[in-house]
Amino acid sequence: MTVAAVAFRETATIDDITARLLESSAELSYDPNVEVRWDEPIPDDHYGLNPEWSTLYGTRLWDEMSEEQRVALTRHEVGSIMQTGIWFEMMLQQLILRDQYAKNPANTEFRFALTEIADECRHSLMFARTCDVLGVPQYLPPRATVEAARLLKSIGRAEQAYGPILIAEEILDVMQRDWMRGENVVHIVRSTSKIHVVEESRHMKFARAEIRHSLQHAGRFRRESSAYLFAVAAWVIASAMVSPEVYANAGLDKQRAVDEAKNNQHRKAMMRLSCVHLMDFLADCGLLTKRVMPIYQSVDMI
Template structure:
C-alpha cells in the first residue's frame, strides 16, 4: 500500500467519535442468550430470504421454509463474520499511517466495535446453528491492478462501505420484525446502531479519496465505477448460498440458486437492497452511468 501517494485524509469526526463513546456497551454481558430458538419461528424475515417471491418458495413445505430462514440467517451472519475479518485487516494495516493520522482515533473505535460484532455473530451461529459457513471466494481486483495506488486505495474503502450498507439494509429490517425471535431482533438492532456510524464514516472517507482520484486522473473514475458495479452484483450473489439450500433440504441447490438470481421478483428485491448505495454512488459520480 503506497500511502505516500495519497494526500492526508482529513475529516470532521467529532460527532461520530462522541456517539461511539457515549453509546459504548459491553457485548459480552448485554445479550440474553436463550438455550434454544423457539421452534417454528423464522430466523430471518421471510421477505428477505433469497427465494421470496419465486415459485421455489411456494413449492417448499412450511418446515423447509422455516429451515431456509434458519440456514440463510446462519449464512448472513457468517458473511458478516468473514466481511468483518477482511475489513479489520485492511483498517489495522492503515490505522497508524500518516495518511490516516487525522482519523486514527475513530478507526480505534471502529476496530473495537467490529471485533465485538464478529464475536456476537459467531456466538449466534455456533450456539444455534452449530457452525459457520466458509468464506466464499472474493471478487478479485485484478482488473484494476493497473490503476494508481490512490485508486486502489479508494476501492478498498469502497468495498468496506458497500459491504456495510448492504448488511445494514437487512439489519434495519430484521431489528423490528416481530415475527423473529427476540435474540435475532436484538443482534440486528445493536449492529444497525453501530453500522449507522460506520456507514457515515465510510461515505466520508470514500468521498475524500474519490475527490483525490478525480483531481489526479479523471480517467480512472469510470474504471472504478465499473469495478464497484461488479462488486455490488457479487455481494448480492453471496447471499444465495447453495449450502444453505442443501441444509434446508432443498434439492438441485445450484439450479435453484441460478433460477432465483434471475427471477424478476429477486431482481426487484436486489434493486431495493442496493437503492440507497446506488443513489450515493450516482451522486458521487461513480454510479452505473459512469461506466464507459
C-alpha cells in the same frame, strides 16, 4: 437534502466528522455479551430472518415447502449472510489498518478508525456466536472469491479501501432494519441486527466521508478505475451472501432452489430496494458510470 446539510458536507473535514462519530460511539455502543439473551430458548417456529427476505420467498418452491422447511431455510440463509459478513469484516479491518498505517494518532480520524475496528471485532464475534446457537454450519464464498479478495485487501487504498466497506454495509443495513423489528424472527437475530444497525451507521458515515475526501482531486482515470473496482466488489458481495449449500442443508433440491432463486422477481426487487441509497451516493460521487452499470444490473442492485 437541506441547504445546511449540503453546506456541512462541503465544509466539514475528516476530523470534524470523525470527532462527531467518536462522541456518538462514546454515547451509544453495545456489548453483545450483555445485550443479547444468548441463553434464552429459541422457539421452533421463529424464522432466521423475515420470510420476505428469503431468496425463495414468492417462488413456487416456497409455496410447496412446509413451515418447518421455511424456518430451517431462513436460519441457514441468515447464517450464510452473517458468515459472509465475518469474512468481509476481517478484510475490512485489514484495509482500515493499512490505510491508517503511520498516520497521526492524535487525529480523530485515526482514533475513530481504530474504534471502528474494535466494533467490527465485536460484530464478528456476535455473528459467530449467533450461528453457533442456531446450529448453522460454516458457509464461505467460493474459493476463487476468497483468494481474489486477498489481492484487494493487500492493495486497496483510499477510496478503494472504503468503497467495498460501504457497499457491504449499505446492503446489510436495509435488511437488518427489517430483521430487528420482525416479531416472528428469532430474538438473537433481532438483537444482533439492532446492534449492527446502530453501530454501522457510524461506519457508513465514516466510509462516505473518506470516499468523498479521497476523490476531491481525483482525475478521470482514477475515478473510472475506482468505479470499476466498486462495481466488481459489489458483484462479489451480492453473489456470495447466500451460499447455494443452504438449500441442501434445509432439505431442498439444491439445483431447483438455485434456479428458482436466480429467477425470483421478488428477491430481485428486495435487492434493488436495499441498494437505493447506495446507488444515489455512488451517482453523486461520479462512480456510477455507464461502463459499470451492467455489473450492478447483473446482481439486481439496479
